Amino acid sequence: MSFADRLAAVVAERQSQIALGLDPDPARLLPEAVSQAGAAGGEPPERAARAVALHCRAVIEAAAPACAAVKLQLACFERLGGPGWEALADVCVAARAAGLIVIADGKRGDVPHTAAAYAQALMGSTPTPFGDVPGLGADAVTLNPLLGRDALEPFVTAARARGGGVFVLVRTSNDGAAEIQDDAPEGAPPLRDRLARLVDELGAAGAGESGLTDVGAVVAATEPALLSGLREEMPRAVFLLPGVGAQGGRAELLGPAFAPGPAAALIAASRSIVDPALEAGAAEAARTAAEALRAAAWEVSSARA
């Protein structure tokens, strides 16, 4: 089954286009996760990683029914070293068990030989003299396209072989994005348009029943004015839309992203779902926040139909 069709099935079943963003900060975790991890003893990296995993598991358990996917920020696990990577693998398992599509948000990008190694790490496995070592088992990854087409292809190949997908950065949500991705001399296309063309071309051979492909695009929810144009350039790509909530993006303005159908975009939300749980000191508050966002997004996507 193609990635887009798998995603469409989850979106339809849960009536949700929310990607729960988990970028755990060990200094801001649910109190029960910290106390439980602390009680188990061990060195600081092990205890911190255990607390991070428990925190993420609790948020997933609470919010998953209102979500279609989870977006795991790799940096936040890597900073805890080996134990952090183990926590990442543990959270992947929990997310999959909760029926969520797992997106490994690492924004990787490297020369083809190395891109293939990253694909093994995130979506495949690695042959060794001692047997195959399985990777993270993510359903999808975020990719940085600066190195060009041949650096993306090993990921697309690995993803397609297992019904997975990729999300290529086209327009990011940070303030500094414009200087590189938007600015262009009079008459020249901005870089984001060239990247959009690349996304469309790479996805051509990966369309599912829905018409959507396995090569998606990361497009900032903070720049709704760009959405229609990018949707025209990438009519078959699933958009992953970060920046709703804390960064200022609003679900109501994301309609054009859903033009091809309800599974044509995922709204990534991290702080706006997790912060209420932190403020309440209990994971359950994440469900209320996720549900509110789910309902708002579903309404926007339905209005387009």
Added chain:
Amino acid sequence: MSFADRLAAVVAERQSQIALGLDPDPARLLPEAVSQAGAAGGEPPERAARAVALHCRAVIEAAAPACAAVKLQLACFERLGGPGWEALADVCVAARAAGLIVIADGKRGDVPHTAAAYAQALMGSTPTPFGDVPGLGADAVTLNPLLGRDALEPFVTAARARGGGVFVLVRTSNDGAAEIQDDAPEGAPPLRDRLARLVDELGAAGAGESGLTDVGAVVAATEPALLSGLREEMPRAVFLLPGVGAQGGRAELLGPAFAPGPAAALIAASRSIVDPALEAGAAEAARTAAEALRAAAWEVSSARA
């Protein structure tokens, strides 16, 4: 002491501008590393990671006297999960003990908040309720600048605070690089030139005694015709030059990179140093290969003086 001055001291002492590239493939390791790791038992990931660490340690021990730096390809460790990350940390320690500048080659790039988390992972430490968790302790990192200036700054700040440095992708060595980094409409500057300007500006406040800065640039050794132009645009940046050897780059053609001085560039070499050791089945062969490359590079840089 600034990064460039630290690097200049190592380059002068060893008369070497070689960055030993380690991108270990668990299926192609020194036989003694595999047999020693296998004898110790454990699950496949642990054994494979141990073999990788032993392999890298042996290559470092053999080649270090002819090298100034080591460039560790993060993908090749990440694909072995938590044990792989532990192996990476172990190899970092060995490289530092051998007097090498450690470059974590992860080509990271993300929004500022996440970039700061990657900086903690690779060059800093992470506060947790159980105490600070130290990161990898790399001296320098490679960065992807697609997200723009604000996404690079957290790394520059973290690096500068500890006498470390960054290498920003400006022109990569893969075949597909040209489409994104070089191609531009008539009259418009290619993306690589815009990235070069960014590198020059970010480095302005980080110059050492040598005049070189802590914001370097990754420039393909496979495109020597571009070197003079990029050197003019980044007169104070240390160039990290991948692509010599297997990818077709030749040390003799890299003279323009060394125009500002002998420590103005590092030549990254992986397969051309490690493959002879694999063919001989013994790490010592890496020393001969590294020494030959060292001598060639030193001659080129001296000819420019």
